[in-house]
Amino acid sequence: MLLFVVGAALSLAGGVGVVAAREAVHSALSLLVVLGALAVLYLTLAAEFLAVLQVILYAGAIVVLFLFVIMLLHAQDPERRPSPVGAQWALAVPLGLLLWAALTYASFGLPANVRPAPRNFGAVESVGRELFGTFLLPFEVASVLLLVAIVAAVVLGSAPARPRVTSPRERVGAGDRR
Amino acid sequence: MTVPPQAYLVLSAALFTLGTVGVLVRRTALILFMSIELMLNAVNLAFVTLARVHGHLGGQLAVFFVLVVAAVEVVVGLSILVHIFRTRDTVDVDEIDLLRG
Numbered sequence: 073m074l075l076f077v078v079g080a081a082l083s084l085a086g087g088v089g090v091v092a093a094r095e096a097v098h099s100a101l102s103l104l105v106v107l108g109a110l111a112v113l114y115l116t117l118a119a120e121f122l123a124v125l126q127v128i129l130y131a132g133a134i135v136v137l138f139l140f141v142i143m144l145l146h147a148q149d150p151e152r153r154p155s156p157v158g159a160q161w162a163l164a165v166p167l168g169l170l171l172w173a174a175l176t177y178a179s180f181g182l183p184a185n186v187r188p189a190p191r192n193f194g195a196v197e198s199v200g201r202e203l204f205g206t207f208l209l210p211f212e213v214a215s216v217l218l219l220v221a222i223v224a225a226v227v228l229g230s231a232p233a234r235p236r237v238t239s240p241r242e243r244v245g246a247g248d249r250r
Numbered sequence: 251m252t253v254p255p256q257a258y259l260v261l262s263a264a265l266f267t268l269g270t271v272g273v274l275v276r277r278t279a280l281i282l283f284m285s286i287e288l289m290l291n292a293v294n295l296a297f298v299t300l301a302r303v304h305g306h307l308g309g310q311l312a313v314f315f316v317l318v319v320a321a322v323e324v325v326v327g328l329s330i331l332v333h334i335f336r337t338r339d340t341v342d343v344d345e346i347d348l349l350r351g
Contacts, residue, residue, distance in 0.1 A: 076253040091272035117302045164274040168267045175263035202307045214318045221322040228329040
């Protein structure tokens with residue numbers, strides 16, 4: 073119970089931080105808080121393997137990737153300038169509350185008590201058996217998807233961003249060097 | 251489990267809503283990505299909760315595949331973002347309007 077309250081409070085605070093932080097770095101660190109809190113909640117829901125994956129994959133890989141890109145871009149904050157679309161907060165917050173109410177309403181009707189989880193419910197062994205049994209085809213498709221992502225990252229990362237327009241003088245200089 | 255599963259679902263709904271509001275109001279493309287990650291995590295929490303309620307591992311496997319797709323999405327999205335920044339010098343999604351009719 074205590075774990076749930078602490079985890080829920082931390083993840084909600086982190087979520088507000090992601091949305092409301094001025095700097096992108098603060099958003100990324102708030103996202104890290106959310107991911108850690110959710111990993112703890114997974115543990116309380118008998119999903120040990122997913123909790124470990126959450127820490128390794130999300131906190132270890134994705135947030136680090138975000139931080140690297142923030143470091144590379146160090147763009148000035150576009151939100152300092154007035155928005156060309158107008159004040160979106162005023163409309164977005166009531167609509168968000170409406171969405172939350174609808175989603176909460178949709179979650180009614182669950183049984184209040186659940187049976188204790190069977191042994192090894194979310195452990196590596198049972199998840200692995202299910203993954204390589206029932207979900208073998210999606211697993212293979214996921215590997216193809218990862219391959220496509222690798223190829224895309226290499227192509228996007230190595231191609232020059234804009235075709236360099238070289239002036240005639242530069243071209244002469246390059247010829248001289250050759 | 252002393253906490254009713256509904257509490258987890260309400261928390262998941264709240265996180266999803268926060269992510270939605272973030273996508274609606276922020277204009278830095280990086281923060282939009284992070285808000286999308288927030289929404290994906292909210293859905294993951296709902297999956298794990300329902301897997302626990304129904305005593306079936308399918309929900310946890312769904313989360314596994316969501317993790318894979320999220321990693322792919324972030325890699326490709328961020329490299330596109332770096333590309334855009336190199337050519338247009340901005341990450342403001344309101345300025346990236348080449349396809350506007």
